[in-house]
Amino acid sequence: MKKAVNRSLVFVVLFLCMSAIVTPASSLVETPLTGKYRGINVYFMNQDPDPADAGKDVELRWRVVVAKVGKIDNLEFYLDADYPFLFEAGDGPLKSLGTVVATGTVEHYYVLYYRLRVADNALKGEYNVSLRWRDGEGGWTRKYFTLRVDPERPDFVIGAVRTSPERLVEDTDEALLKIEVSNIGDGDAENVKARLTLPPGFNASYAYSDEDALGTIKEDESKTAHFYIDTIEGLEAGEYNANLTLTYKEEDDEENEYRTKILPFKIPIKRSPYLVIDSVETVPPVVHPDTDVSLLIRVKNTGSEEADAVSLRVFKDSTQPFEYDEKSDFVGKLKPGETGEALIRLKVKEDAAAKKYLIDVELRGVETNTDRVVIFSRTAPLRVYPKEKTLPMLPIGAVVVALGGAAGAWHLRRRMK
Incomplete structure (x- = not known):
């Protein structure tokens, strides 16, 4: 008795397992084979390619078996297919096998063919389509089938973003920006080109320094794009949104079409x-x-971090008419917004031309939080005016004689009166 029960349980389990295998994963309900045309059945033969690829065509074939239905003047089938399948490859959803005569016990076989286009942005997965046909009594018979899509196309993400100098701050010229581009897709990308779109406060250092050619990026490989950028004075610390635009061709693309992918990333500006x-x-x-x-x-810290051990140094230019007694001075610690003073003594040469001179100055300090030395090149204006004009000095004797002559002339004039 126990053995019989055990065999029954095993049979039930096997039956449930087999039912789970043949039941569609989506649990879609098919229309039963009823009506006048119950002798028509459809079996899925294949899809080509399997799996289908995004942006390309896929061919679908069904085996149509017809028996004991008599004569059908126009046997029609209708394919219901939603995203990511498109009727853009020449076929419509309605197909006709024409007149069918199936009498007696002999089965008649037909091949039903469709060609569909897979959407460019199709995602990897399994998708259900349904095929339906008239039941001969005003209704439809429907069956569901599963198609597979696995795009063999490149896809990109941004990896590491690095700058040189490592700490990018305001008022920096020709900073090197390195962006790692990884191909995480299922195909190679050819003739890849990268272009930066920079936010306000950033500029390309020179023409085409915001573009780079990366060539071919194979599946599961990475390449690094190099750019040179400037940051403006007064740019506040923070993270700034930028975009990297990639243009590329897919491997073995018969249409030789360029595709575009925009990848957002952030550029960090440090406090300094x-x-x-x-x-x-x-x-x-x-x-x-x-x-x-x-x-x-007067030296001012307009940045966002404290500077310690600030000093000033001037550089002597042989073309300028100055001799320096002191060429450097210590300013001290400057917090953001604070001002300090440096005193430089010099002598202007006697033959100095009257004009405005720009003296080259170096400001140097240490970032308090990181002990990083910061150096700034500046200029200090100094205007030299023309020499003052003075009257010529007469000898003392000549002055005395002139005064005596003037006094004598005054007395003579009085006596004549």
Whole structure:
């Protein structure tokens, strides 16, 4: 008795397993074979290619078996197919096998053929389509079939984003931006070109420095795009949204069509000191040739981080008429928004031309939080005015004689009166 029960349980389990195998995963309900044309049945033969590829055509074939239906003047089939399948390859959803005569016990076989286009943006997966035909009594008989799509096409993501200098800050020229581009798709990408779209506050360092040619990026491989960019003065610290636009051709693309992929990423701008010359004063206020001058230079930290050990140094230019007694001075610690002073002493040469001179200055400091040395190249203006014109000095004797002559002439004039 127990053996019989066990055999029954095994049979039930096997039956349930077989039912699970033949039942569609989507649990779609098919119309039973009823009506006048119950002798018609359809079996899926194949799809080519299997799986189908995005952006390309797929061929579908069904085996139509007809028996004991007598004569059908026009046996029609209708294919219901939604995304990602498109009727853009020449076939419509309605197909006709024409007149069918099936009498007696002999089965008649037909091949039903469709050609569909798979959408460009089709995702990998299994998709259901249904095929239906007239039941001879005003209704439809429907069967469902599963098609597979696995796009063999390249797809891209951005990997590491690096800059040189490593800490990108405001007012930086020709910073190297390196962006790793990875092909995570199922096909090679050929003739890949990358172009930057930069946010406000960023510019390409020179013509075409925001473009790079990467060539072929194979499946599961990466390449690094190189760009050179500038950041403007006053750019605040933070992360800025930018885009990398890729144009490429898919491998073995018969239409030789270029495709586009836009990948967003962020450019980080770090907090940093930023030292500028705020003002310049001279003692004396008006500078002439052959004059000793004290140059008072005010230095301001307009950045977002504290700068320690700030110092100022001037560079002597042999074309400028200055001799320096002191060429550097220590300013000290400057918090964001603070100003300090540096004093430079020099002598203006006697043959100095009257004009405005720009003295090259280096501002140097240490970023307090990172101990990173920051250096800024600036200029300090100094205007030299023409020499003052003075009357010629007469000898003392000549002055005395002139005064005596004037006094004598005055007395003579009085006596004549």
